[in-house]
Amino acid sequence: MTQLLMRYSRILEIVGDIVKVHVPLSEDGVSAICFGDLALIESVEHSGRPPHLSQVILLEGESVSLQVFSGTKGLSTHSAVRFLGRSMQVTFSPNILGRSFSGTGRSIDGGPELTQEPTIEIDGPTVNPVRRVLASRMIRTDVPMIDLFNCLVESQKIPIFSVAGEPYNQLLAQIGAHADADIVVFGGIGLVFDDYHYFRQAFEEAGVLARTVMFAHQGSDPVVEGLLVPDMALAVAERFAVEEGKRVLVLLTDMTAYADALKEVGISMEHVPSNRGYIGDLYSQLARRYEKACDYKGAGSVTILSVTTMPGDDVTHPVPDNTGYITEGQLYLHDGVIDPFGSLSRLKQHVIGKVTREDHSQVMNTMVRFYAESQDAAQKQAMSFELSEYDHRLLKFGDLFQQHFMDIGVTMSLEHALDLSWEVLAGCFSKDELLMKKALVDKYFPVSESREKSTIVTES
Template identity: 90%
Template sequence: MRYSRILEIVGDIVKVHVPATENKQTAICFGDLALIESIADSARPPHLSQVILLEGEEVSLQVFSGTKGLSTHSVVRFLGRSMEVTFSPNILGRAFSGTGRAIDGGPQLNDEPSIEIDGPTVNPARRVLASHMIRTDVPMIDVFNCLVESQKIPIFSVAGEPYNQLLAQIGTHADADIVVFGGMGLIFDDYYFFRKAFEDAGVLARTVMFVHQGSDPVVEGLLVPDMALAVAERFAVEEGKRVLVLLTDMTAYADALKEVGISMEHVPSNRGYIGDLYSQLARRYEKACDYRGAGSVTILSVTTMPGDDVTHPVPDNTGYITEGQFYLHDGVIDPFGSLSRLKQHVIGKVTREDHSQIMNTMVRFYAAAQDAQQKQAMSFELSEYDHRLLKFGELFQRDFMDINVTMPLEDALDRCWQVLAECFSRDELLMKDSLVEKYFPTPADTLSQVDP
């Protein structure tokens, strides 16, 4: 049935009048899709929209492609279904827009089966306890804050930092079966960078990309996380795959929510964001799950902090939902601000026996090296031990903190022992004697090592 009484067009929101008697017959529901066709220009393709509010006989529609070219003389036709995304083996290696349209130059997949993107999350009581590690070959993650299957964890950073480079590096090295990438508000260069990184690393064939570019209508970005997570969930449940979902940037997603809220004249909350920001973010992050008898979905996202303010509503709400965070600033992952709350489930259990001890010892010495660096900056006299701490700090930053460094976990642990042996004696380590006896390099081993 068609409806032609459009009441108002504000921003990307169209409000249409639907008589109550007809609404009962057509059963218009929240989240249903609708097509808005321009009567004045029948050659123009219809605008895809979604029901976001039902108030009596007034239905509010969010237009994904923007309302340019629409007037109050347009006609609305409801489709009777919610938003869907194509799901089949043919989507692997492909890139799609925020509305599910192929943007990589390949054929459209209109005849492939589709799935709804707005399904419920799994009951937390029915989830499997996280106990498997996802290796990334990034030492600051694998050694010091492990990424665990079914974990949801953000990268906190600021504009200008190489967080997309870090995300691409993790995506190309992670030992996941499927990588699902969701980008919101990306410039074309960023999209091309991710695609080329996946292609050069030879992992594009197991990657699916959903990309909302900065030139696209803002509200299209709202669909990207739901599409990415719906596809990831289906790969995990139906095919038993270990899926890693990469999302950047969730602050852009929250800004799109804010814009819709302003158009809907909702009462703004902190800094103008919508009042249910926490719930909107949690609905997406809680899709992370290890399914009993099937695969798993792990979510690694980027959350940029405007003004480097961690109390900003987006990182603040994110911190309550997720299980830790990686702090990226000055081009490195901060070992002190970063935290993985699930790492205790895998360190020493599915990793090498010395992992826990070496992690704590390295961070302890790096903290001491920071103190020695402050003494040096203030022109205090440095002891011989302080000089060794400074040397350790330089090696730690060069061999581990640089995000360009990649190495398997076992090689990283061995390198930790080598760095300790170059700077300290066995007695200064304060570690278990059995581990020191087994892993501490001999002088001959240390001399034979070639710096990476």
């Protein structure tokens, strides 16, 4: 019997969800156990219970630390450990499309277990930069505040910064339901059941569930199981992109819950805490996941859109702060709307005017400029200053902008959003006030320039 199949019964200590077991070294001083290997911990007192799945997270001489995914309840120092000689794997085949799995890869949708399907390791390296293709294609979401003002580009990694209580899950579900990706991979961490059910129902009602894979760690599950969700989602997405040439969109929520799970493990391991108690390698742990976003040469692509909640609406909090250094922009969601000023997509210049309509850049800049002026006019009004006729038109424009574009419940194609932008502009301003290229104004400005006749203005 090989050493990997032997049972080790000398449990040194149990702290939180961490179990330390004594594993003798070989004669040449080498451990047969590898970092990341899986192990089954069997309770001697409760022999009828299924074993606890765990993973090696630290090797210190003959002491091996195991992270128990289902928690250590029912385990004692009289338990036995059996190593499996492999790292964590996830099922990968076309049959996982339309299915939902837990943080450990177990089916949670009532469907059959896919025990006979092939599996893949979830802890693979990131892609060699030489094999990456420069981002040049857009993923349409039908959310005007994204498509029109901050395009989502294939192979991009971008977070949604928000706070608890904001409808970020509604926004994420809407994007997943309307995105023009071939496959959507959803990863939820710390979800309540209502949130999980909401996502699944949204995908089903939109008719995209058949091309969606869901990995959901719920709040009632052990905390450490949430650590596996991003790796499982990204491993599956990578295989679909590389082996089948699919354009894959990965949706993750909430990466702050993921960082909190890392903190809990670090505390159990008695690691020296860093900023606000988080682990010292938080940046590396986040970057290792986000860098899976890639446009593969001769294959498909993986794009990552995640939610990062900011405790206390503090952008300097370690999780959003580290995330901002890794990702290529951010979308700020507050007060139920995507903020056009705080949001930024650093890759949008690769697609605006190149794969989108020629007037995209001019319309985007002009709309944001007038909205900024409308906010100044609103401040003047709040302070009881006298408003000019131009100020009143700015206020009208600001109301129309919020109504037709900023509401996250609004869905429309990019072309529709551009045409609607021209109608709103024509209903509030003259051609000369737009300060746009004459050729574009002559081509796209509505024929009727009368603000009184504008359907946008009269309807509102």
